Amino acid sequence: MAISSTLELRVNTKDAQKILEIARETGALLEGEFTLASGKKSNHYFEGKRLTSSAEGAYRVGKVIFDELADIDVDAVGGLAIGAYSIATAVAVVSHLEGKPIPSFIVREEPKQHGTRKKIEGHIKEGFRVVIVDDVITTGGSVNKAIDAVEALNCKVVKVIVLVDRHEGGSDKLKEAGYDFSSIIDLWPTGKVTIGKPSEVTREVREGILPR
Amino acid sequence: MANLQKLQEKLEKGFYLDNLYEMAHLCKMLASDTIYPAAFFVMRDIFLDIARRWEERALPVEEAKRVERKMTKPLGDLIQGIETEGSAGGVFDLLNNVVSAYLVSFD
Numbered sequence: 088m089a090i091s092s093t094l095e096l097r098v099n100t101k102d103a104q105k106i107l108e109i110a111r112e113t114g115a116l117l118e119g120e121f122t123l124a125s126g127k128k129s130n131h132y133f134e135g136k137r138l139t140s141s142a143e144g145a146y147r148v149g150k151v152i153f154d155e156l157a158d159i160d161v162d163a164v165g166g167l168a169i170g171a172y173s174i175a176t177a178v179a180v181v182s183h184l185e186g187k188p189i190p191s192f193i194v195r196e197e198p199k200q201h202g203t204r205k206k207i208e209g210h211i212k213e214g215f216r217v218v219i220v221d222d223v224i225t226t227g228g229s230v231n232k233a234i235d236a237v238e239a240l241n242c243k244v245v246k247v248i249v250l251v252d253r254h255e256g257g258s259d260k261l262k263e264a265g266y267d268f269s270s271i272i273d274l275w276p277t278g279k280v281t282i283g284k285p286s287e288v289t290r291e292v293r294e295g296i297l298p299r
Numbered sequence: 300m301a302n303l304q305k306l307q308e309k310l311e312k313g314f315y316l317d318n319l320y321e322m323a324h325l326c327k328m329l330a331s332d333t334i335y336p337a338a339f340f341v342m343r344d345i346f347l348d349i350a351r352r353w354e355e356r357a358l359p360v361e362e363a364k365r366v367e368r369k370m371t372k373p374l375g376d377l378i379q380g381i382e383t384e385g386s387a388g389g390v391f392d393l394l395n396n397v398v399s400a401y402l403v404s405f406d
Contacts, residue, residue: 122363124316132357 102151103271103282106250109144110272113137116251116280125225130278133251135222139173148271149177152220152248153185155269159245162215165192165207167233170222174250175209178220192217194236206236215242224249224270227257234266302329307378314367316358319350335381338394342374345401352405369404373397 110116115137121129138144152164152174165175175191182189192209211217219233234244244266252258252270261268273281306325312318326343330336349366377393385393 120360122358126315
């Protein structure tokens with residue numbers, strides 16, 4: 088079950104700016120002309136693992152997401168393997184350092200074919216209030232798989248946070264469905280990269296007329 | 300064979316990850332429903348190998364186009380040869396052309 092939110096919560100812009108810088112430094116965010124898995128062309132390529140494989144990147148991603156959850160009652164954080172793995176772990180580590188532990192879990196693409204045949208690994212149980220994380224949202228396939236898995240366990244998704252929103256429809260569908268959604272970096276189809284609150288991004292930036 | 304027509308249509312869509320996996324899946328089905336199983340088995344392996352090279356990394360448009368340019372014609376010729384039920388020797392020659400193109404497609 089989703090929760091409705093009329094507020095568009097947003098990560099701290101300075102933190103997001105720093106993460107964007109690290110993404111560029113580590114090669115997690117590349118500029119050029121790329122063919123995506125779907126066949127679509129993009130001016131950017133984002134590989135979340137490169138960002139969260141760097142020591143500072145992992146810490147800052149964990150911290151910015153942890154801070155985003157300050158006013159939310161959360162039992163666990165996780166998402167679909169493998170994109171969410173390092174992100175959820177980073178949040179868990181930071182939460183321990185901050186004295187407000189939030190355990191993590193991971194949703195398998197396919198249930199284990201042996202042993203326990205678990206679909207979800209880690210610290211989650213029925214009735215938990217959970218946060219879903221992922222590295223990129225495009226059409227929303229990965230995030231929705233994670234949501235479906237935790238909701239099948241009767242958990243409540245209290246927030247969805249991604250490192251990068253490609254604005255290809257996935258985040259809009261989640262918001263329309265009533266999920267509280269945030270992104271740290273926004274890659275617009277026009278090729279623009281922004282870190283501001285999406286609702287404050289001007290039509291000119293969305294349509295690629297002015298730089299931001 | 301409907302799946303052969305689908306394979307031809309997907310080949311025309313171009314070379315990108317999702318399509319490569321779909322073509323590999325079609326080849327697997329076609330391999331068990333043809334008198335040329337080796338041709339589909341090899342095509343499937345080639346699609347999967349290209350997909351593995353491109354998985355989890357930035358794929359420049361130029362690289363995708365280059366591989367597509369080198370592979371589309373020989374693959375199309377092979378599918379055409381199978382569709383017209385050419386001689387085993389003729390299909391084998393077309394298959395060799397596909398493999399030869401693949402071996403230099405990343406050069």
